[in-house]
Amino acid sequence: MVKGMNPTIFSYFCSRxxxxxxxxxxxxxxxAPSPTGPLHIGGVRTALYNYLFAKQQGGDFxxxxxxxDSSRFVPGAEEYIQEAFDWLGLPFDESxxxxxxxxxxxxxxxxxxxxxxxxxxxxxxxxxxxxxTPEELEIQRAETANFQYDASTRxxxxxxxxxxxxxxxxxxxSGTQYVIRIKIDPEQxxxxxxxxxxxxxxxxxxxxxxxxxxxxDELPTYHLANVVDDHLMEITHVIRGEEWxxxxxxxxxxxxxxxxxxxxxxxxHLPLLLKPEGNGKLSKRDGDRLGFPVFPLQWxxxxxxxxxxxxxxxxxxxxxxxxxxxFLGWNPGTEQEIFSLSELVQAFSxxxxxxxxxxxxxxxxxxxxxxxxxxxSDTDLAKQFMPVLQEKGISASTAKVEKAVGLVKERVxxxxxxxxxxxxxFIAPTTYDEKTVNKRWKEETPGQMxxxxxxxxxxxxxxxxxxxxxxxxxxxQNQYHTGNVMNAFRLAIVGAGKGPHMFxxxxxxxxxxxxxxxxxxxxxxx
Ligand code: GLU
Numbered sequence: 001m002v003k004g005m006n007p008t009i010f011s012y013f014c015s016r017x018x019x020x021x022x023x024x025x026x027x028x029x030x031x032a033p034s035p036t037g038p039l040h041i042g043g044v045r046t047a048l049y050n051y052l053f054a055k056q057q058g059g060d061f062x063x064x065x066x067x068x069d070s071s072r073f074v075p076g077a078e079e080y081i082q083e084a085f086d087w088l089g090l091p092f093d094e095s096x097x098x099x100x101x102x103x104x105x106x107x108x109x110x111x112x113x114x115x116x117x118x119x120x121x122x123x124x125x126x127x128x129x130x131x132x133t134p135e136e137l138e139i140q141r142a143e144t145a146n147f148q149y150d151a152s153t154r155x156x157x158x159x160x161x162x163x164x165x166x167x168x169x170x171x172x173x174s175g176t177q178y179v180i181r182i183k184i185d186p187e188q189x190x191x192x193x194x195x196x197x198x199x200x201x202x203x204x205x206x207x208x209x210x211x212x213x214x215x216x217d218e219l220p221t222y223h224l225a226n227v228v229d230d231h232l233m234e235i236t237h238v239i240r241g242e243e244w245x246x247x248x249x250x251x252x253x254x255x256x257x258x259x260x261x262x263x264x265x266x267x268x269h270l271p272l273l274l275k276p277e278g279n280g281k282l283s284k285r286d287g288d289r290l291g292f293p294v295f296p297l298q299w300x301x302x303x304x305x306x307x308x309x310x311x312x313x314x315x316x317x318x319x320x321x322x323x324x325x326x327f328l329g330w331n332p333g334t335e336q337e338i339f340s341l342s343e344l345v346q347a348f349s350x351x352x353x354x355x356x357x358x359x360x361x362x363x364x365x366x367x368x369x370x371x372x373x374x375x376x377s378d379t380d381l382a383k384q385f386m387p388v389l390q391e392k393g394i395s396a397s398t399a400k401v402e403k404a405v406g407l408v409k410e411r412v413x414x415x416x417x418x419x420x421x422x423x424x425x426f427i428a429p430t431t432y433d434e435k436t437v438n439k440r441w442k443e444e445t446p447g448q449m450x451x452x453x454x455x456x457x458x459x460x461x462x463x464x465x466x467x468x469x470x471x472x473x474x475x476x477q478n479q480y481h482t483g484n485v486m487n488a489f490r491l492a493i494v495g496a497g498k499g500p501h502m503f504x505x506x507x508x509x510x511x512x513x514x515x516x517x518x519x520x521x522x523x524x525x526x
Contacts, residue, residue, distance in 0.1 A: 038077065070217065129181075131158045237265055322341055442488075
């Protein structure tokens with residue numbers, strides 16, 4: 001048994017070993033955000049890839065909240081994360097809300113667990129206590145260019161390796177603040193096996209003796225908590241953003257020091273999301289500058305009250321956001337661009353993830369939303385459009401709204417745009433577009449419109465097809481100019497030279513309303 005190691009921990013090590021080697025193969029991945037503000041869309045992409053991989057492998061998708069840095073804690077951020085995934089339709093198998101067999105799922109509730117492992121590392125001699133004050137470290141940095149706390153410098157510093165044991169003990173007893181550093185042996189090979197980047201080998205001498213615990217807040221730092229939790233939660237694959245790649249060698253070292261190297265998860269570091277121009281990381285400022293959200297849901301900063309837009313509030317459909325994000329860093333290797341979530345689960349693979357950053361493309365995001373609006377049934381689309389109509393004080397039958405949205409959905413990227421494309425189905429024009437009037441409302445027009453009124457009045461079957469046949473025959477018999485007549489007709493019905501097929505509009509608004517609008521145009525226009 002390791003000298004000084006707590007017997008419960010030792011037997012725990014042994015039981016885990018057996019567990020892993022004998023029975024444990026289930027794929028388990030985690031999304032591990034820190035609740036420091038709204039979740040960036042890049043984080044959502046990371047979570048999505050975790051989800052796709054886990055579900056493809058019949059595995060579990062876990063949410064772990066990494067809140068050990070209390071100075072960066074932001075109220076509401078955790079709730080925001082949960083709400084965002086509810087909206088997106090990416091359910092967690094285990095989470096702080098849902099619970100599970102590996103909890104607690106919030107690091108702030110796991111303090112005692114980390115302490116055990118920090119102690120185990122100290123007992124093994126794999127970590128040591130350091131008392132250097134910030135000022136002392138500053139002096140070293142000023143004296144030595146590129147100073148780093150490591151094998152080449154640690155014996156000049158004030159730590160449990162250089163001080164007599166009694167002094168270390170008495171310093172701790174007297175309440176002196178200290179940190180615990182991991183002891184990185186120099187000139188060792190560290191291999192990070194990454195599913196996207198392949199094997200990355202680095203020399204341990206480039207690493208510094210990172211702080212893994214601070215006495216001041218009695219908490220481990222990110223690195224230790226992250227590794228301990230991945231191990232205890234039996235995470236098999238660590239899939240995260242490229243910004244964590246530089247931490248991976250240290251994490252491998254921690255696994256090794258804790259005696260868990262055999263059980264180390266497989267890493268996959270995802271490419272960055274880049275600015276639309278491709279130069280650098282996508283930021284909130286890019287979103288503000290170019291008018292697109294970088295957060296899944298709207299967020300109001302609890303301190304400043306500043307509001308940042310979200311995909312949900314901007315009218316994006318969750319399915320479109322998922323499809324769009326899946327393609328930022330992955331492609332199926334075929335022409336297919338529209339994928340449902342379950343198709344993505346089937347098709348996803350790390351082999352087809354790119355190593356280089358993915359440029360954010362707003363137009364593509366809108367295009368996806370358009371595609372998903374087209375895929376929606378008119379019934380569902382009408383349901384979503386109803387509140388907009390209600391807000392405008394319009395009451396219309398469901399059947400009418402369904403027909404109207406069906407006729408204009410081709411033309412919109414967002415549900416909110418449906419009104420501009422369809423208002424004339426619900427309200428008669430009160431003004432007429434001047435340019436169109438000058439161009440289309442001629443001297444002979446009122447007379448022709450009067451004849452048209454009489455023609456339509458006599459019709460029993462007011463279907464678009466029958467109207468079209470009747471009106472076209474009439475135009476031909478009188479040798480009228482089709483364009484002139486039809487454009488004036490449109491001006492009378494719509495108030496402008498736009499909209500879907502003319503007779504589709506009049507079929508939906510009905511005979512009575514059609515005739516009323518023509519009369520109104522005749523009496524209003526010159
Ligand atoms: N807490 C880290 C973050 O906020 C987790 C990184 C990881 O997945 O290991 O992204």
